[in-house]
Amino acid sequence: MENIKLNIENAFPFVSKDSVNAYASKVKECMDKLHKGTGLGNDFLGWLNLPSSITEKFMDEVIAVANDLRSRCEVVVVAGIGGSYLGARSVIDALSNYFGWLQQDKKNPVIVFAGNNIGEDYLAELSAYLKGKEFGIINISKSGTTTETALAFRILKTQLENQCGKAEAKNRIVAVTDAAKGALRKLSTQEGYRTFVIPDNVGGRFSVLTPVGLLPIAVAGFDIKKLVAGAQDAEKFCGADVPFEKNPAAIYAAVRNELYKSGKKIEILVNYHPKLHYIGEWWKQLYGESEGKDLKGIFPAAVDYSTDLHSMGQWVQEGERTIFETVISIKSPKYKVEVPSDAENLDGLNFLAGKRVDQVNKMAELGVTLAHIDGKVPNLHVEMPELNEYYIGQLFYFFEKACGISGYLLGVNPFNQPGVEAYKKNMFALLGKPGYEKETEAIKARLK
DSSP: OOOOEEEOGGGTTTSOHHHHHTTHHHHHHHHHHHHHTOSTTGGGOTTTTHHHHOOHHHHHHHHHHHHHHHHHOSEEEEEOOGGGTHHHHHHHHHHSOTTGGGGTOOSSOEEEEESSOOOHHHHHHHHHHHTTSOEEEEEEOSSSOOHHHHHHHHHHHHHHHHHHOHHHHHHHEEEEEOSSOSHHHHHHHHHTOEEEEOOTTSOGGGOTTSHHHHHHHHHTTOOHHHHHHHHHHHHHHTSTTSOGGGOHHHHHHHHHHHHHHTTOOEEEEEESSGGGHHHHHHHHHHHHHHHOOTTOOOEEEEEETTGGGGTTHHHHHHSOSOEEEEEEEESSOSSOOBOOOOSSOTTSOGGGTTOBHHHHHHHHHHHHHHHHHHTTOOEEEEEESSSSHHHHHHHHHHHHHHHHHHHHHHTSOTTOOGGGHHHHHHHHHHHTOTTOHHHHHHHHHHHO
8 A cells, every 4th residue: 555655856956955854853852742742732732643543433433423414314514614624625525526416416415514604695595505405414613602603503503493393403413512511512412412522632623533524524425434544554654753754744844844944935735636625725724723823834825726827827937936835646536538539620639639638637737847946936746646535544644743843843832823813802892792892892992
């Protein structure tokens, strides 16, 4: 069985091999902080050995609840925001048939997402879509009071109870929340919802391998045991005992920090496979929320090539040279499509006749890489042998481990997010939330 592969050769025109290799001792210190729990944010290290701690029995419990939801529902709404939905969505989008919902495939329920915005039109259209359908809800919130998710859940819960009655609704609602406290835990106890626990020591952006991600992924019909197996293997090949020069998470953390020191302030995660779009969204939260603090941090962006070459390609090629790219490439696609020949050849594409579309895509990838290197854009490369649960599991853990190391190299706490509370304080004050009276007065005065 192959593993994902990291190639950093196209970073060396911009930073030296010696400068990257010099990080070995610093990375060792960061690894020690992670594995000994002596660094900042050490109360949120539950993700570190999470894959190896997941048992077959636990996964079977998740699958059993997922199968029950699948048997009751033609649509399942996953309510959550940030880490409470991005991991699940990235896997489900990556592995689903693009057009499966058009084919009315009754084998798997349709998975839709809510609670990740405050869009009134979005909620109205979702409610209209669910009208008359057998649907269920997975509500994911540690506190149960996150505004976006709690608002959506209140609306969805009311509609579900009106459509199928409270007795059946409780069988179609599963809560993923705190073990003992919080509004959602209290409601679940009162209503009799089935529940799964978000571990106290796992932050949201690291939670995809907890029930936060595993339950929705299983409901969608994908193999969570293979996902976990991939993460378990990555836990080994990214382990603290693996030498720096053979440890992809250590090398990735080192080279991106050296590029940052050299003035490359923006990292663009690139894919050439549109199914990886939400992997990019998951990665953006992981690195943005982990590193963007204390006036430090690489800005994480993501693009879908070749699509975005026709919108962002000019800027990437010739804009300000503060960027580097990390490309995720898939070695072997799932299907085979060949370019047909055409007698008139008006589009001039007969030179591609008989070639696989993936050959064209791979040459586009190579051509872009060479052009961007010529344009002074460092280029890192992560290859996945195939797009499946196993290799996505590897990718998740590789990025998580590298993120922990990278945050410590940067000198920040990778596991907190104090800055996200600023907008909430203002929003609650503007809405007149009880307990925010002083803030309401202050913000009204400011707005005058």
